[in-house]
Amino acid sequence: MAPTPKIAIEDVWKAFGDKTVLAGVSLSVAPGRSLVIIGGSGTGKSVTLKCILGIERADRGSIRIDGTELERIDRRAFLRHFGMLFQGGALFDSLPVWHNVAFRLRHGRQPMSRRDARDLAIEKLRRVGLGPETADLYPAELSGGMQKRVGLARAIATDPEVIFFDEPTSGLDPIMAGVINELIRELVTEMGATAITITHDMTTVHSVADEVAMLHGGVIRWQGPVAGMEASGDPYLDQFIHGRAEGPIAAVR
Amino acid sequence: MNPLAIVPLFLASIGRSTLGLLGVIGRLAIFTAETLSHVLRPPFYPVELGHQLLRIGYFSLPVVGMTTLFTGAALALQIYAGGARFSAETVVPSIVAIGIVRELGPVLGGLMVAGRVSSSIAAELGTMRVTEQIDALTTLSTNPFKYLIVPRVVAATLALPVLVAIGDIIGVLGGYLVGIGRLGFDPGAYIKNTLDFLEPADVTSGLVKAAVFGFLLALMGCYHGYNSGRGARGVGQATTNAVVSASILILAANYLLTEAFF
Numbered sequence: 001m002a003p004t005p006k007i008a009i010e011d012v013w014k015a016f017g018d019k020t021v022l023a024g025v026s027l028s029v030a031p032g033r034s035l036v037i038i039g040g041s042g043t044g045k046s047v048t049l050k051c052i053l054g055i056e057r058a059d060r061g062s063i064r065i066d067g068t069e070l071e072r073i074d075r076r077a078f079l080r081h082f083g084m085l086f087q088g089g090a091l092f093d094s095l096p097v098w099h100n101v102a103f104r105l106r107h108g109r110q111p112m113s114r115r116d117a118r119d120l121a122i123e124k125l126r127r128v129g130l131g132p133e134t135a136d137l138y139p140a141e142l143s144g145g146m147q148k149r150v151g152l153a154r155a156i157a158t159d160p161e162v163i164f165f166d167e168p169t170s171g172l173d174p175i176m177a178g179v180i181n182e183l184i185r186e187l188v189t190e191m192g193a194t195a196i197t198i199t200h201d202m203t204t205v206h207s208v209a210d211e212v213a214m215l216h217g218g219v220i221r222w223q224g225p226v227a228g229m230e231a232s233g234d235p236y237l238d239q240f241i242h243g244r245a246e247g248p249i250a251a252v253r
Numbered sequence: 254m255n256p257l258a259i260v261p262l263f264l265a266s267i268g269r270s271t272l273g274l275l276g277v278i279g280r281l282a283i284f285t286a287e288t289l290s291h292v293l294r295p296p297f298y299p300v301e302l303g304h305q306l307l308r309i310g311y312f313s314l315p316v317v318g319m320t321t322l323f324t325g326a327a328l329a330l331q332i333y334a335g336g337a338r339f340s341a342e343t344v345v346p347s348i349v350a351i352g353i354v355r356e357l358g359p360v361l362g363g364l365m366v367a368g369r370v371s372s373s374i375a376a377e378l379g380t381m382r383v384t385e386q387i388d389a390l391t392t393l394s395t396n397p398f399k400y401l402i403v404p405r406v407v408a409a410t411l412a413l414p415v416l417v418a419i420g421d422i423i424g425v426l427g428g429y430l431v432g433i434g435r436l437g438f439d440p441g442a443y444i445k446n447t448l449d450f451l452e453p454a455d456v457t458s459g460l461v462k463a464a465v466f467g468f469l470l471a472l473m474g475c476y477h478g479y480n481s482g483r484g485a486r487g488v489g490q491a492t493t494n495a496v497v498s499a500s501i502l503i504l505a506a507n508y509l510l511t512e513a514f515f
Contacts, residue, residue, distance in 0.1 A: 055388055079394040090389035104393045107296075107400075154393075 004067040006031040006162065006194040007052060012061030014047055021047050023218030024061070029211070034188050034195040036205050036226075038240060039215035040249065045198035046087075048215065049164050052196075053084075078162075080108070083155030083193075087167040089147040091139035091154070098135035101125060101153045124153040128183055145176035152180070156187055163188065165197040169204050181207035202241055205229075214240060216249065284476050288406055291398045301404040309370050309405070309471070310412030314419065316369055317362045321420035324357050325349055325427025333436050345436065346443045347450035349428035354451065358421040359413075359459045360507050363466030366413065367499040371474035374405055375495035378478025379488035387479070402479065406471040413467030414460040421459065458514040465510060466503045473499035 005028035014022040021044040029035040037045050050056040052063055054075055063070040065078055091100045099106065101124050102117035112120070122132045128149040139147055148168065155163055168184060169177035185208050188195045197208055205212060205226065213223040214237045222234045229241055239247030328349050336342045378401060381387050390397045425447060432438040474495045481491035 050388070053392060055391055076394055079392060082392060084389070084392045086385045086389055088384055090385040092386055092389070103395075107298075107393070107395050109296075 003030055005029060005064070006033075006066060007196070008062075008064045008067075009048070009052065010062040010064075012048070012051060012063060013059045014044070014051060014056060015059055020218055022051070022058070022061075025215065025218070025220055027213045027220050027223055029194055029196060031194055032192050034185075034197065034208055034210045035213060036197045036199060036209035036211070037213050037215055038199060038202075038205060040200070040240070043215050044218060045215055046166060049084075049166060049196065049198060053079075053082075053164075080104075080158070081161040082163070083158065083160035084164040085148070085151045085155045085166065085168055087170055089139065089151040091147060091150055093139045096136050096138055097125070097142070097150050098122065100139065100150060101157050103154065104158055120157070121153070124157050125150070127156070127187075128153045129179070144171050145173075145180070148172065148176075148180055149183070152183060152187070156191065159191055161193055163191075163193050163195045165195065165199075165208075167199055167201075168197060169199065169201050174203075177201065177203065178207075184208045202243075205241075216240075280480075281476060284479070285472060287398055288402050288472065288475070291396065291403050292407065294399075296399060298400055298404055301400060302408055305404045305408035306412055308373075309366070309408050309467075310416060313366050313369055313412070313416055316365050317416045317420040318423045320361050320365050321353060321358055321424030322427040324361055325353055325424035325429075326431045328352055328357065328424075329428035329431040329436065333432075342436075343446070345432055345438070346428065346446035349432075350425050350447045350451045351455055353424035353428070354421045354455045354459045356459075356507075356511075358424055359417050359462040359466060360503065362417045362420045363413065363463065363470065363503045363507075364500055366409075366416065366467070367470040367473075367503060368496055370409065371470045371495040371499040372492045374471060374474030375478035375481070375492045376488055378475060379481030379491040382479065382481045383483060383488060397479070402475045405475055406468060409467035409471030410464050411467070413463040413470075417459060417463035418456075421456070454514070458510070461514075462507060462510050465506055469502045469506060470499040473502065 008028040010026045012022050012025045013020070025044070025048060027035070027037070037048065039045050047056060051058045052065075052070075054070060065073050091097075092103070095103070098118045098121040101121035102112070105112040105117045105120060106114070111117075118135065122135050125132070125134060130146065130149050130153070134142070134146065134150070139150065142150065152168075155165075165184060168180050172180060181204050184195070184197070184204075187193075188208070195208070197204065199205065209226040211223065212226050212229055214221045214234070216236050222232050222237045224232065229237060232238065235248050238244075239249050329345050332345050332348045332352075333342055336344050336348075378387070381401070387397050387401070390400060429440075429443055429447075432443050433440050477491040477495040477498070481487050
């Protein structure tokens, strides 16, 4: 019998005004697996993540965490074991790097002492390849790649069970993108976390995915193991992964 | 085009505007209720509150001080000129004090702080919204209302009465300096005249007004910033809306409170 999915979405709909973004999205990810959602810009990948997090409320459909409906779970408890790397980093620019990384530890139910939180932040920064000298800098003083690493350090600060990565390599040069992809793969494997990544970047897909789901037209066109993408036979997926201008997906949307 | 055909279009536009206005009032009421519901419920963020008290209160002191100083000085000249028409120049000290403490101190102080603080709060929260920092707070198990909104609203509500109290003293001092230096009043008589005619209710009504204005200006900054549109244009619009709505609400609340204290 298959294990209960860590996250399962079934027939989720979401519209903004008269624009329907999700039109019956269904997908699932098993515990400890890494799912990558691909799809063009504006196809609702970020909205899907926000619906899972409860930042956006789905108009209808079912979202279950460990088999329990989203409305019935203790959201604070879920978020305590959750980490997210945002597309632009979303670092708090009024706080130094170490405080960004240790934010949850300093503001949780039992706040960690300043010294312990700082030490832990420096350890997490080291884990993502940043030295202790970055700890007291402010986000505005960092390059884009360093900001992504700090965001990554923040996402893993509490060794979460579930991690979301929103366009982890966007805006980075290919070498830095490769470094971030490797880090994500290492961290997810090391922590045994369940990961959902959304990206356009096929290098990221091949680096971090166990499974791939393609979102287009408000629905999941295809979901399967990363090795099965080439032979999927789905014309949408085929056009997307090979970056062809010709095909069922209109170049101008 | 038949002129009668314009009537339904005109009525439709009135209907749309009315519905839009009711929608804004409803959203603002829900935002206010949610803010108030978090004020007394833990967790609290005293460090954030301290930062905001410093930023909203202490750093607004020069603006409020300069505003009331020059207003008090100009008021003394105006009242002297007006009073001279019916030989009532001696009322300058008492009218300056009452005018500053009851009306001009809280209103001008509130408007100046609205310009400085509402815009700054809206721009800051708007940028945080656009760069997903508010979403990030949620994913870090931190309620944005408790961490961002409540400290700003509470700090402004507490800081404004203190700012206005100091502004009142500086405003009266402005009138005193002009009265002594320019209008030839005796210093001792000026102070005595000021204190004799000023009642405790004058001061407390002004301070109550200031607290209400502080609440309103911070609430407007937070509401527009928190609900900011996308991009630089969205943040710019939020900033403008925050200052305009805070200023209008301050003036409207001033009238209602003045009626109440009349």
